[in-house]
Amino acid sequence: MTCLHVVLGREEGQLWYPRKVAVIRTSGKYVVCDRGSERSRMQLFTKNGQFIKKIAIRYIDIVAGLAITAQGILCIMLIYPFVISCCIRCRGV
Helix, strand or coil: CCCCCCEEEECCECCCCCEEEEEEECCCCEEEEEECCCCEEEEEEECCEEEEEEEEECCCEEEEEEECCCCEEEEEEEEEEEEEEEEEEEECC
């Protein structure tokens, strides 16, 4: 098991109340959902905890589920104000 070491905070690259984590098997990178300076947010980190980028999910209150398929597709279940499911192709990550 690997631990993701990051800084506590609300800025990009920091984590504030992390809620969901998924690992991209092919690269070992992490997608983390937490509460930042806005509503829910998603951020991408290397397997060593280095911040890569923020994944925009504007106006979302609750991320209810997070998974990454073997083909590298990020699947998200969102609640705002009703349940929405969406999938995003993770290219180059």
